[in-house]
Amino acid sequence: MKRRAMLKVFSLLPALPLFGQARMSLAASETGAPTVVALDVPHSHWQGLVSPQAYAVLFEEDTERAGSSPLNQEKREGTYICAACYLPLFSSQFKFDSGTGWPSFTQPIAGHMGLKQDNRLFMTRTEYHCARCGGHQGHVFDDGPQPRGERWCNNGVALRFIPGDESLPALRS
Template sequence: MNRRTLLTGLASLPVLPLFSGFTLAADSPLSAQPPTRLAHPPSYWRDKVSAEAWKVLFEEATERPGSSPLDQFYEPGNYLCAACYLPLFRSEDKYDSGTGWPSFTQPIEGALGTKLDFRLLWPRTEYHCARCGGHQGHVFNDGPAPLGKRWCNNGVALRFVPADQPLPPLRG
């Protein structure tokens, strides 16, 4: 790829309006009113989650593929942000993408914000918890029909709550 091809490709990307660094994905079923954003610095969460989860959530690291027990887990329930406990995904929207990370066809309405990520040079859409800002993963356009999206999540950034148990109160 030459410089002109890269710049032409970047110029063709849609312009995304940002709200506190995030935008709600226009092609996903997200609400126009996200949860109230918490103003805590990343250090606030350090003693509330594991060291590995903190690196993923607040330093935007990525866990190794195949390392999360949630990847091949398909019990009924809800997947919450590991930091603030905001519900992000429902089990009925989870599927086996074969990538080694828990993957979902869509998030819970209003739960996630997105931003462009250029760390690998080629732009990707990164998503974060709309409440605490914790990095969850990336969304790709190679998911199953009918939506065609793959919300690829780091397992350590999630907490699973079985369907027969109440959701914990939000943290923060």
Template sequence: MSESIKPLGVDSERWKPLLDTPAYKVLFGEATERPGSSELNHETRPGTFICAACYLPLFDAGMKYDSGSGWPSFFESLPGRIGTREDFKLTMPRTEYHCIRCGGHQGHVFPDGPPPTGLRYCNNGLALVFIPEGERMPDLRQPDQ
């Protein structure tokens, strides 16, 4: 059974002091980092990938795979952690996904992934932080009200 995550409903500008400029542009300006630019592409240790803004755990490392796309890719997310909406920025509709808690843009999900789901969550590395197994997870954060 998954827990219900309550969206923070905080204006995106309030995240600006907590993030570096490139991460802020990806998370709250819906930018995309260059393919192959994220060190997380090569991360293979057990652990958890969390939202770089609010620190909500989004993916277990066991859900990650090498899609060859140039971005960290996952075949599944942790239950109840991802929200989706249609994106028409490139003319063809795509499914954008974001952190359910802070609304930070993570990437796009495509139906060309491996079993068991057949999905590919194509994530911007700047939108994630990796916490290796055995290290303490950071407390969830939110900007000052």
């Protein structure tokens, strides 16, 4: 990722603990923007609450096979939430077809993602995680559509879609 794009991504998101173990909740900050507090649970807590495939992606940083997620074809209005803790991560208004085989978005819900550098695969990428449970979601790239130019490439198995006419589920702890 280019340095300017990397700085842009980091300036968009507050500094959040990726794997913080403090109890998490949603609250309003002084600016009125949502803030997220990290959960104080080991990754093993989520085994049995999510499928084995979701656990492998979320907590072992695996990647699902391209084109395997039914969320690629999801076109309804709604919210994409973390498959583990149910924190809302993306609004459907920011979803687009990137042609990569994974659900892609132009931006997340502000303050709901944490970032870290990923040096696997012999290159440097920016990996993002749910700010609440630390679950790996995907990688952000600087080749998305304008005006932001970002592509938040997500593993579908790490998400759950809630249609706009349904209530969001309570956060899981």
